[in-house]
Amino acid sequence: MILGIDSGSSNVKVATAEGVFQFTSQLGEWRERNLKNQFSEDDMEYEYNGKKGFAGTLAVYESEFVRQMMGSTKAHEDAKIRTLLAIHRFGGLNNQIVVGQPIIQHNETEKQKIKDMLIGHHTLTLNGVTKTFAVDRVEVAAEGGAIYWGIKTTASLVRIIDIGSGTVNCATIADGRYIDKDSFSLEYGAESRKSRDLTLMIDSIIAHTSKTWSKEDVVFVAGGLGEEAEKQISSYYNEAKKINIPYVMDGDYHFAHPVFANALAFYNIARGLYDVQR
Incomplete structure (x- = not known):
């Protein structure tokens, strides 16, 4: 199976x-x-x-x-x-x-x-x-990076922010190729720190990614906080949006x-x- x-x-x-x-x-x-x-x-x-x-x-x-x-x-x-x-x-x-x-x-x-x-x-x-x-x-x-192969986009450069409970994975794919130098993990997540202020955590994610990413980049947001984080991340990255991957079950999408x-x-x-x- x-x-x-x-x-x-x-x-x-x-x-x-x-x-x-x-x-x-x-x-x-x-x-x-x-x-x-x-x-x-x-x-x-x-x-x-x-x-x-x-x-x-x-x-x-x-x-x-x-x-x-x-x-x-x-x-x-x-x-x-x-x-x-x-x-x-x-x-x-x-x-x-x-x-x-x-x-x-x-x-x-x-x-x-x-x-x-x-x-x-x-x-x-x-x-x-x-x-x-x-x-x-x-x-x-x-x-994070693997998610690219489950989404549909015409953008040649794609950034992905995958917010997990223990780590945040930030991936870059250009022309269908994984770009290691612009991809990294942040060693904290939604449940790995004493502070539960998710707004500050997302600010930190933006601060780290903005060192090498452009505000005009296409950014997809995934993970358990994908929906909650989308609005805040899109306030910096103009083309940020949450990921909703299609799948088939019982013959329906x-x-x-x-x-x-x-x-x-x-x-x-x-x-x-x-x-x-x-």
Whole structure:
């Protein structure tokens, strides 16, 4: 099965042929419970490699040590667990996936670490259901930059601001070519600092990007704050707009919230890489 998986530190976003899905990323320690009500599929109790844990909303409500692993790389165990939970819920027995990595650490060493931790057979029990599945192929795309291949634009120069919970990825594509010198990650996000003043955070994003970007550039805004940030960013960049990527589900076209921009881009890339004609 083909999946695009954006294992963010706030929410895991998944795109498949059936549409787009998300669940909260929080993980926490397991413990025996007297009351075992399950309110939704986002209440997740899992066991992997002999280790039990709570995930999603169950971790939020029932774990004492809830964690949201953030940072400039997804080459860590928590990102692996988030991704495997997504495959258990939305994948099949054999899976070919594209996942993301922040621009700042999108190098061959970190990409290989991610591939090594995901490729192979995995047995995961989730809410009492045990599945053994294979991850046959993994490719690692640049968060933010990959979004370009999911949007339609006639502009020869495109800038993308992808606001995540842990990082902000700022990408530049010129004539369909990724421009590394004008692309970078800011090592903060919507949930990674003590201050919750998003207005100041967006001002900081504008200040950093304006060092090399022009006010007249075409700028697309993605991420969970895509809609909220669009107005403020467009007050500086005249051609700024949020990203709504189209996708097909049940034979009809839909437009996804900007939070799904990376996952849908990863899915579109996966279809091309893995020769899927559907």
